Amino acid sequence: MGSTSDENHGSAGVGRRDLIKRSAALGLISVPTMSLLSACASGGGGGSSDGNGAQGQKSKDNPFGAKKGSKLDVMVFKGGYGDDYAKAWEADFDKKLGITSTHTGTQEITGKLQPRLNASNPPDIVDDSGAQQIKIDVLYKNDALLDLSEVLDAPSVDDPGTKVRDTLIPGTLDPGVQEGKVVALNYIYTVWGLWYSGKLFQEKGWQAPKTWDDFLAICQDAKKQGIGGLAHQGKYPYYINVAIMDLIAKKGGIDAVKAIDNLDPKAFVGSDAAQAGIEAIYEVVEKGLLMPGTNGLTHTESQTRWNQYKAAFITCGSWLENEQLKQTPADFDMKFLPMPLLAGSKMPFEAIRAGSGEPFIIPAKAGNLPAAKEFMRRMLSREWSTLFAKEANSLTILKDGVDASVKLRPGTQSTVDASKAAGSNTFRFLYPDWYSEMDTAIQNASNELMAKRIQPKEWLKRCQAAVDKQAKDPASKKNHHD
Template identity: 85%
Template sequence: MGSTSEGDHGFAGVGRRALIKRSAALGLVSVPAMSFLSACASGGGDDTGAGTAEGKTSKGNPFGAKKGSKLDVVVFKGGYGDDYARAWEADFGKKLGITSSHTGTQEITGKLQPRFNAGNPPDIVDDSGAQKINIDVLYKNGQLLDLAEVLDAPSVDDPARKVRDTLIPGTLDPGMQEGKIVALNYIYTVWGLWYSGKLFEEKGWQPPKTWDDFLAICKDAKSQGIGGLAHQGKYPYYINVALMDLIAKKGGLDAMKAIDNLDPKAFVGSDAAQAAAEAVYEVVEKGYLMPGTNGLSHTESQTRWNQYKAAFITCGSWLENEQLKQTPPDFDMKFLPMPPLSGSALPFEAIRAGSGEPFVIPSKAGNLPAAKEFMRRMLSKEWSTLFAKQANSLTILKDGVDPGVRLRPGTQSTVEASKAAGDHTFRYLYTEWYGEMGTALEAASNELMARRIQPKEWLKRCQAAVDKQAKDPASKKNHRD
């Protein structure tokens, strides 16, 4: 997933667009802050790192990052690439005299798990992709730094304000474990359907605003030898964009929170979940899937979609940047909120939106002062703009991109969708809180899309995953009101 997950996160997973004038100027929607029953228990962030490279503190260097020291940076090289991080590192070296060792990879677990186990982790990590190390696992093992010190530090752009006060409301929530922010989800992402403006114009299709309209286009596409819906079959995270969005829209925020809160009727006994499963399964039963999509990776499926072999694809907003080389110049990529089922509680304009691409500082990082300062500068307008230029996406920093940046069509459409959504935004948190459960839900969806199980069995398997997670005493420390 680009950022997402290579599937996950897309986060590979997840989103990028050619930027954004100031988010305020764009009228970017603010994500409502979420309430949690937080309890700071044992485990989690351990601030006693191995960081010995300490220099003198100052207003411009509050953590005492030491000139001449080195910073070990590992970045998930997915949909956003890693050129943005290299640009940051170059600026960091120029301004502070701190050099960086850089690793861009999709093999986060393979490369980093041995280092975490040995007590020799990098200094800062973009822990994303299909092979990410689950944040909840790192937290429970005491391997993540509590980021409160960074978030309470003075902003680079306005030292009179704390860093946390410069961020889009609600964007810190996904990085929370038991009341502590231990991961900084840096990129503001939207999830939903995508289509080609060129193809739709040629076929005379109008962007669907209901699920029935969506099915009608899929049917017409099939009659013309085009797949209706493509999905990244090897990474069922992506089809869960459709399933989970439909649940939230059909049943409203209560249906979404029931899943995050491990409700005994989150799936079995949920009319919204049943309706969503049956709706997506109808796409499978009627042969509206792009042929072969169940066996394709994210990039393979997305590239075939770019070749006009399917009308729609599910993804997060990292899609445009991830597919830059494969997208025809006149493709006219467009984002679409998930078309709601009949009788849905949330309107068509409602979108899943929030922060993705979690950056973490290991508690045993060798250069903690530099790692903290690096993260603080990530949340400056200068570095946010650098990211925008390199990765075609918005960050969680309010008013975070210099004006005058030209937006790509997909990016522009996500900005417009965010404005249209207004307060109708939602975001699941089980993906950050319960990695094992999330994997189980994806496995069930994989079976559903392959027609090896039907909706009733999908509901049972999903509920079993929820019930299993609920038996973990630590789960009671995460809750949404």
């Protein structure tokens, strides 16, 4: 994300974007070899309770005894969200508790974190994200992670009568679970769908569409006026799958989602929802309603042209606004839109794909465990959640986590509104994290379809073949979307 898109994508062309997409699918990325972590295999499961002498007096407002005058070592992935939010947290931590911070903002998480883990001198809290992330299950298997239950069972900063875990959006802790323990806190709440310019829509007299027919009508009107209908980030077909898979989910309901995740022999071929979803997208292609050239563009190239009013809609997740800050005109009025409905859809229009990402960890051998736990507890306060929303233009996993008096950027505010409107009508696909080879095969089929090299029937056939191939892997039986 952000202006460093090339290095964020890495050699595989996914990297940072792959991390964010998987946040809704229990998402984590790159797997270092086990030998990298051999030196921290003796890391223990819980760490020292006094944090090497950093234990202070425990109190109602300081349940872990974070010690005034001690230092906190913070390492943050500096990607599309930047790291200004963490600096704002650290300044507040110092102001309120008298604890100063050493701050490292980097995209080279493995390069910076690995040697310190090996030397048993890790940072106190880490945002373990990006293309150079050390995968959570690898860290866990090497006893390098603190069980976060003590933080989650502590009293909430905002309501001491409520545990921290009970203030979070349901399901958002799931991605950080290993063998029943929460060992990573996926902090950012991401939503996916369509995006449009409020200014352009007002100028053209367009209303945000709730049905696919209304969506197509706007695309057709845009085409007549020399504007593309739908833009997508063609070089990374993950993005058009946002539209395709959301249409399938909303058409067929949660059963359609589970059929794909659970490798059903009729997940695609024989699925009315899958057929309807892919035929709807192909109609956009067939009628020439794509933004010209979009199939050959990177994510930032396509998004920038959309910012230049060269397309009415674009598919993306809620990192889009922060990623495009420098390219977005001041009066663009960015807006989020849930995927419009196909006729006979089982989910309501307000339903959105949503989930948590950006895993924060506390190393088991952190030198200042009391302060690290208190820092994480405050991350899950409304004040710090609002600070994050202001600095990084995105939501956190805290329920109603943004102070209503704070003025957010229009795109971020629209995701707040959409999340409230959706309520419990959220869904997520788990297959991208469980089955990366299958995910890649589906993305490749979508790439061929958008270029008109195959048609919907062949797309369904290729996707089903990817499902059937995955189902033959014995390891697949360990996963089930209930």
